[in-house]
Amino acid sequence: xxxxxxxxxxxxxxxxxxxxxxxxxxxxxxxxxxxxxxxxxxxxxxxxxxxxxxxxxxxxxxxxxxxxxxxxxxxxxxxxxxxxxxxxxxxxxxxxxxxxxxxxxxxxxxxxxxxxxxxxxxxxxxxxxxxxxxxxxxxxxxxxxxxxxxxxxxxxxxxxxxxxxxxxxxxxxxxxxxxxxxxxxxxxxxxxxxxxxxxxxxxxxxxxxxxxxxxxxxxxxxxxxxxxxxxx
Amino acid sequence: xxxxxxxxxxxxxxxxxxxxxxxxxxxxxxxxxxxxxxxxxxxxxxxxxxxxxxxxxxxxxxxxxxxxxxxxxxxxxxxxxxxxxxxxxxxxxxxxxxxxxxxxxxxxxxxxxxxxxxxxxxxxxxxxxxxxxxxxxxxxxxxxxxxxxxxxxxxxxxxxxxxxxxxxxxxxxxxxxxxxxxxxxxxxxxxxxxxxxxxxxxxxxxxxxxxxxxxxxxxxxxxxxxxxxxxx
Numbered sequence: 001x002x003x004x005x006x007x008x009x010x011x012x013x014x015x016x017x018x019x020x021x022x023x024x025x026x027x028x029x030x031x032x033x034x035x036x037x038x039x040x041x042x043x044x045x046x047x048x049x050x051x052x053x054x055x056x057x058x059x060x061x062x063x064x065x066x067x068x069x070x071x072x073x074x075x076x077x078x079x080x081x082x083x084x085x086x087x088x089x090x091x092x093x094x095x096x097x098x099x100x101x102x103x104x105x106x107x108x109x110x111x112x113x114x115x116x117x118x119x120x121x122x123x124x125x126x127x128x129x130x131x132x133x134x135x136x137x138x139x140x141x142x143x144x145x146x147x148x149x150x151x152x153x154x155x156x157x158x159x160x161x162x163x164x165x166x167x168x169x170x171x172x173x174x175x176x177x178x179x180x181x182x183x184x185x186x187x188x189x190x191x192x193x194x195x196x197x198x199x200x201x202x203x204x205x206x207x208x209x210x211x212x213x214x215x216x217x218x219x220x221x222x223x224x225x226x227x228x229x230x231x232x
Numbered sequence: 233x234x235x236x237x238x239x240x241x242x243x244x245x246x247x248x249x250x251x252x253x254x255x256x257x258x259x260x261x262x263x264x265x266x267x268x269x270x271x272x273x274x275x276x277x278x279x280x281x282x283x284x285x286x287x288x289x290x291x292x293x294x295x296x297x298x299x300x301x302x303x304x305x306x307x308x309x310x311x312x313x314x315x316x317x318x319x320x321x322x323x324x325x326x327x328x329x330x331x332x333x334x335x336x337x338x339x340x341x342x343x344x345x346x347x348x349x350x351x352x353x354x355x356x357x358x359x360x361x362x363x364x365x366x367x368x369x370x371x372x373x374x375x376x377x378x379x380x381x382x383x384x385x386x387x388x389x390x391x392x393x394x395x396x397x398x399x400x401x402x403x404x405x406x407x408x409x410x411x412x413x414x415x416x417x418x419x420x421x422x423x424x425x426x427x428x429x430x431x432x433x434x435x436x437x438x439x440x441x442x443x444x445x446x447x448x449x450x451x452x453x454x455x456x457x458x459x460x461x462x463x464x
Binding site (some may be wrong): 046050051056066067070150152182203204205 | 286290298384414435437
């Protein structure tokens, strides 16, 4: 990983575990927790893509609420407004993946400026980060709100480059979402795909620059390279 | 269904059964036919959406091939070039839904100009229609090729309106794909959602003007309305 001077992370699925909402779903709808969390996430993404294409942007919180409404209707589950609010709030209290805090600490200690670029509104990104007590790690929290279109529209990656304040070739883009990693690679970022589930990469004409099974290994790869360069 | 003077149909899933490829998939990969056909279709759609957002258009045939490659890799199935060609060709020989030919015949007899608006290339649309011997039914076959972006981008619906040659309020847009029906309704077409699988509609801020369980019922609704208007 040469010439990397700063790092920008995706939030949902990369630093934070979107399946962590399944616990509350399971509590509310016994035996259905995982199925709900999976369809909810799938629909949430679809709605961001479809609304962006239709030029009908609403913020990520609204697409999340709409996706939950669809999911409960699909499974024929009752969803009143109190329950709807309680479940939607779960997306504000996502758990970080187990390897996230230590990786961020090591990268900060090595002097890398760190940022987040997310579909979430700035209020949501801030809450997720604060609720998990990881606010110390980030120099910048970047939301698609300011461009009013979701990933993988190229405006989002251009926004990340501008806000990180460095040419794209010096910013490592880190995502667990293969479609997000695809778009970032097409845009010209060096990309690390964090392949947490041993998945197959998307077939959209480009490969990630690097692949790591988790953030710990990614951090090892980056810091070893830096040491090697320093020693050279 | 008032003021309807012509009808434009979606192709994949609406007039033709995309699950009909599962038969060949099952022949090639025993026990896996349905699972392959479902994931293949899901990825095919995702790739059209994502490539449109990334401004990386390739034609529908290419996204179909890429989606098949992903699907086989996901299921760890071997796919050589001969097999890849044979399976991709299945999308050129889709079966019409059972109610399609009779509905088209009745609508033609009633004097409605009929069209297809599809993500497929014009060569593919023509082949699918010819292979199923339904060429007589259509006045126009319209492909997204000329706008180089896939549904649900509004350019596609604008193209349909232009080619059908009537103001959008006089053209009934017919789709089984709830997201496609959503985009057409946002654009301003009267929309009939053909809900073949008793599904839940998408939650993206708009409802279809009409819903029918199949093309036969949709045709009944339309022709009864015409009779009532004629008698008035």
